Structures are given as structure tokens and as C-alpha cells.
Amino acid sequence: MLNAFVLSAGRLMQVPALTPDDLKRPEVLWVDMVDPTDEERELVQRVFRLELPEDEELLDLEESARCYMDDNGLHISSFFLHNDGEESSNVTVSFLLNEGRLLTIRQEELAVIRLFRLRARVQPGFVTTAQDILLAIYDAAVEYDADVLEEIYAKLDEVSRRVLDRTREMTDELMGEALAELAGHEDTNGKVRLDLMDTRRALSFLLRSRTLGSEQENNLREILRDLESLNNHSAFLFEKINFLMDAVMGLINLAQNKIIKIFSIASVVFLPPTLVASIYGMNFAHMPELAETWGYPAALVLMVISGIAPYWFFKRKGWL
The missing domain is CATH 1.20.58.340 (Magnesium transport protein CorA, transmembrane region)
Incomplete structure (x- = not known):
């Protein structure tokens, strides 16, 4: 799927009919590709005269391959948390800042991107440049990670009450359910932590690239401070999960x-x-x-x- 967005009355609006001429419009700030077909990929490469990363290249964890600059512009590939309702996963999103325009490509539709599009559509002046779009997407991603961590903490609190409740006998079935829940929370927390670490690496590279204005750099530093606090909270959740794991294993041993x-x-x-x-x-x-x-x-x-x-x-x- 291929979408393009322009500013209209300060709001980021989607171009209704997408043709090669639409993509060439100078007011197009953002071209978004979700699991693009070969025809859509070829169209974007032909219009903007650049090479888009292949699917296997999106999975490369080498920093030199995920964050770099070349003649086409600034390239960043980052993990974003994706939750399909059953389990969480890390989806790689590739960003390209090219001549005042942002191009993104990914394999899954993400709640973070949907949240950003909603805000940019209803809030005039929310974004004005391609760099603003990039920072706003990362800001929404950090906010989404914070919500996930809060949800994990709330669920861990429920497990803690069940495990440590002396008035309730922990049967084999209940202990098995507690262990399964804790394992799931540990896996989700690990994916959030990987997402936070990769986001910090990408934003640090963006800060060193000198492609942002002074106000944008200040916003970026605010996001980095939020990342640091979330990293500490994630570490605390790991400790809480390990404590509850030890408590459940102790009950099983008893x-x-x-x-x-x-x-x-x-x-x-x-x-x-x-x-x-x-x-x-x-x-x-x-x-x-x-x-x-x-x-x-x-x-x-x-x-x-x-x-x-x-x-x-x-x-x-x-x-x-």
C-alpha cells in the first residue's frame, strides 16, 4: 500500500488519488509504504531516483547498515513495537529524508503510525517539515512503549496479588497460569526494551547528523530523556518479573x-x-x-x- 501526505491548512492530509504526478508535487512531505508491491516500489524509485531497501535489508542489525547518510539523503531503520492482539513483535521501519521529504517503508501497519496520522490530521501546526514528521513518529513510539510498560506493570500487580495472597491456596493449575503469564510479560518487556535501545541509537545518530533545527534538537533531547526513564522502568519490571518467578517456583518447590x-x-x-x-x-x-x-x-x-x-x-x- 502506497500513501502520500501533504500539508493543508496546517494539517497533514492524505492525497486522495495517487499518480506519479501526485508524488512529484513539491508540497508532498511524506510518502508512506506498507508492504508495497513491486509496482509501487518501482514507482517510488523511478519518481525519486533512489534505491529502496529490500525486505532482508530491513532486518540487518548492524548500526552502519541501519543509520547512514549517502547521496540520496539520511537513512534510518528502527524497531517499532507491534501488537496484533495476541503477541508482541518488533517491526522494522525504514526512514529516508530526501530533499525535504520523508519516505517510510515497513511490512506491517503499526498503531504508532496510526496515532501519529490522527494527531497530524486534527491538530493544525502539529508538523510543518519532514523532520517534524520523523520526530513526531518517534515521540509517538516512545509514548506507545510507555503505555505498554504501564500495562505490564498493572498485569504484574494482579499476578503478584494472586501469588502472594495467603488466604488463597495456589493449586497446580493456578501456578502454571502464573508462570505462563510471567513468561509472556517478560517476553513483551524484552521487546519493549529492544525497541527503546534501538530508538535511542537512531535518535543519537539523528542528533549527530546536524540535519535538525535548534528547536527540533531540543525536542529530540526531550525524547531521549523520556527514553532514559523508560529504560529504568523496564529494568525495574525485569526485577519484579524475576521476583515473582522466584516466588512461584518457591511455591512449586514447597x-x-x-x-x-x-x-x-x-x-x-x-x-x-x-x-x-x-x-x-x-x-x-x-x-x-x-x-x-x-x-x-x-x-x-x-x-x-x-x-x-x-x-x-x-x-x-x-x-x-
Whole structure:
């Protein structure tokens, strides 16, 4: 999908009918490509006389390949968080500042881009240049990451109440659910942290490129300060997740220890009766009790007493 945007009365509006002539209009500030077809990719390359990155190039993590300048302009590729409702992922968005125009290409539609388009459409003067668009998209991405981290914290608080609630017994099913939730939150938090680190790298390169005005540089530094605070919050969430993981694993170990304790006590309780039965099961000729009528009942009573005695001893010691 190929879209172009122009400023109209201070608002960023989409060009209704997109032709090669529309793309060449000098007032076009932003050309946005979402999973473009070969024809759309060829059209943009022909109109602007440049090479767009291929899909495999978007996945390159080398800083020299993700942030650089050449004859076509300034190139930046960054991770943006994408949530399809079931799981989160990092989607690479490639930016190109070319002759006062911003070109973007990505494989997925992102909530961050939708949020930026909405703001730029309803707020006059929200953006005025291609550099403003680039900074506003990164600002929206940082805000989106902050919302995701707040959501993770709220969900971790719910898990914490369930795990640490002494009035509620943690069954195997509940502990399994808690572990699955914590693993999911850890994965999402890790993707947010990767997104924040990559965004910081891209913005630092943009600051060093000297392509921004003084006010834009001040805005960029504000975004970098927000990134630093979010990095600290993400690290705190990792610690909280690890603590809850340890707590759940501790509860699982306690439950397992109770089972092992039952088997251990049962083996000790039945050991003396087994010893008595083994003694009277010997095939010796001179065992006086074997010839007596009271021998069999006496052996049974002895076995019962020898089994009750260890149980009574453990109970008195408070081990049961």
C-alpha cells in the first residue's frame, strides 16, 4: 500500500488519488509504504531516483547498515513495537529524508503510525517539515512503549496479588497460569526494551547528523530523556518479573516437598511393621512363638504398635 501526505491548512492530509504526478508535487512531505508491491516500489524509485531497501535489508542489525547518510539523503531503520492482539513483535521501519521529504517503508501497519496520522490530521501546526514528521513518529513510539510498560506493570500487580495472597491456596493449575503469564510479560518487556535501545541509537545518530533545527534538537533531547526513564522502568519490571518467578517456583518447590514429605513419613511408619513381619517370616526351627496359639495375634499387635509409635513421635515433634 502506497500513501502520500501533504500539508493543508496546517494539517497533514492524505492525497486522495495517487499518480506519479501526485508524488512529484513539491508540497508532498511524506510518502508512506506498507508492504508495497513491486509496482509501487518501482514507482517510488523511478519518481525519486533512489534505491529502496529490500525486505532482508530491513532486518540487518548492524548500526552502519541501519543509520547512514549517502547521496540520496539520511537513512534510518528502527524497531517499532507491534501488537496484533495476541503477541508482541518488533517491526522494522525504514526512514529516508530526501530533499525535504520523508519516505517510510515497513511490512506491517503499526498503531504508532496510526496515532501519529490522527494527531497530524486534527491538530493544525502539529508538523510543518519532514523532520517534524520523523520526530513526531518517534515521540509517538516512545509514548506507545510507555503505555505498554504501564500495562505490564498493572498485569504484574494482579499476578503478584494472586501469588502472594495467603488466604488463597495456589493449586497446580493456578501456578502454571502464573508462570505462563510471567513468561509472556517478560517476553513483551524484552521487546519493549529492544525497541527503546534501538530508538535511542537512531535518535543519537539523528542528533549527530546536524540535519535538525535548534528547536527540533531540543525536542529530540526531550525524547531521549523520556527514553532514559523508560529504560529504568523496564529494568525495574525485569526485577519484579524475576521476583515473582522466584516466588512461584518457591511455591512449586514447597508443594513438591509436601508430597516428598508424605512419602518419607509413610516409608518410616511402615518400616518397623515390615521388620516384624520379616523376622517372623524366617524359616528357623526354634522360634517359640510359632508353636503358641497367641503367637499370630501377638505379632499383629506388635506390628500395629511399631507403626503407630513413629507416627505419634512425628506428631509430637510437630513434623506433621
